[in-house]
Amino acid sequence: MQIVSYTSAIMICLKSLSLKTNVIQSPMAGCTDLAFRLVSRSYGMKFAFLEMVAAEPLIRMTPKTLRMLKRTALDSPLGAQLVGCSPELMGEAAQIIEGMGFDLLDINLGCPVSKVVAPGGGSALLAEPETAKKIFQRVVSRIKRIPVTVKMRKGFQDPSAQEAIRIAKIAEDSGISAVTIHGRTRVQGYSGAADWDSIRKVKEAVHIPVFGNGDVLSGEDAKRLRDVSGCDGIMVGRGGLGNPWIYQSIDARLENRVPPSPSPSLEDRKKAALMHLKLECDMEGERVAVLKSRRIMCWYFKNDPGSHELRNRINRTQSAHSLEQLIREFTSAPLATI
Ligand SMILES: Cc1cc2nc3c(=O)[nH]c(=O)nc-3n(C[C@H](O)[C@H](O)[C@H](O)COP(=O)(O)O)c2cc1C
Incomplete structure (x- = not known):
């Protein structure tokens, strides 16, 4: 089988897919849903993933999985990510994903959650x-x-990156088109600094494109990650939550251009948050949207003075209308307690 994959300054070609960017958003369970993706795309995100989908419920087409696969015409190009430990089920699920018209399929070798790791999936595969x-x-x-791509941590427990190097070589030999390295072990979870040097070690060991992931919160971080690791592309993780401006900032920094706008103002963030809330209501219905938005709204205001009190109020809110009022009235000053 012939693998076609090459990179230019701002384009990565993987088989028949030309990614017109080298900055992509990672899959994030409970975060990168359709509303998140539509908001992010409207601010400049060019490639996104669904939340991860488990192979077995996908084959059974459970209602929850079908909801996670929801997309619209504007939500493109889009990658899906599969998690599982059975080669047979993963193969069957992969065929379904391709049949549904997704542009790329990623295999998850990073998930640290016990429910996934105990049967042998996600990051457990690093040691298998x-x-x-x-x-x-x-x-x-x-x-x-x-x-088909693979997203992995640098190791399960071993911090040396040897596990990631071994898996990346196997991936390359198996016809995988690119790998993403998250520079933390499973044992670290999401804490501690991501080890970008581990990404460099993998980049030096394989010829397929390597995306670097972990702790990219700004264009400046992305540039440093690329300089340290030599990675071909950047995968944004938590840095994209409540910050849909990050993709354009990274694009600009990597291309040595001036970022399109300085840091978003409070009014800019309110506008994006309200768009997110409206899309959640449109996609999920008000009850689910309000529950999900309790977490989502806080992403946009987490560093503002008064954000703690705002969070308390948001958590007591029962309707989209009152949530919207709270956001509109938020002034970034400590709110009087009610
Ligand atoms: C809430 C949450 C959900 C995540 N879900 C997924 C997932 O479904 N698939 C995946 O490969 N990684 C998942 N990740 C990991 C991120 O994609 C990313 O690799 C990780 O957060 C490191 O990048 P960061 O330090 O820039 O956030 C998740 C992370 C978080 C915090």
Whole structure:
């Protein structure tokens, strides 16, 4: 099988897919839903992932999984990510994903959650190279057109990046088109600084494109990550939550251009938050949207004075209308307690 993958300054080609960017948003369970993606795209995000989807419920087409796969015509190009530990089920699920018209399929070797790790999926596969190889080969053999990528941590427990290097080489030999390295071990979870040097070690070990991930919160961070690791692309994680301006800032910094706008003002953030709230209501219905938005709204104002009290008020809110009022009236000054 021929793998076509090459990178230019702002384009990464993976098989038939030309990513017209080298800055992409990571899959994030409970975060990168359709409303998040539409808000982010309207501010300049060019490639996104769904939240991860487990192979077995996808095959059974459970209502929850079908909801996670929801997209609109504007939500493109879009990647899906599969998590699982059975080569057979992963292969079958991969075929379904391609049939649904997604542009790229990623295999999850990073999830640290016990529910996923205990049966042998997610980051557990870092320590099971034979099973990982079977999954890669089975998935690649079942996919006809779209690129298959792998997102992994630098290791399960071993901080040296040797596990990621070994898995990345297996991925390359199995026909995987690119890998993403999150510079933390499973044991670290999401704490501690991401080790960008581990990304460099993987980049030096393989010829397929490598995306660097971990602790990119600004254009400046992205530039430093690229300089340290030599990675081909940047995968934004938590830095995209409540900050849809980050993609354009990174694009500009990587291309040595002046960022399009300085830091977003409070009014800019209110506007984006209200757009997010409205889209959640449109996509999920008011009850679910209000529950989800309790967390989402706080992303936009987390560093403002008064954000703690705002959060308390948001958590007591029962309707989209009163949530909207709270956001509109938020002045970034400490609010009087009611
Ligand atoms: C709430 C949450 C959900 C996540 N869900 C996924 C997921 O579904 N698939 C995945 O590969 N990584 C997932 N991740 C990991 C992120 O994609 C990313 O690799 C990680 O947060 C490191 O990047 P950061 O330091 O820039 O946030 C998740 C992380 C968080 C905090």
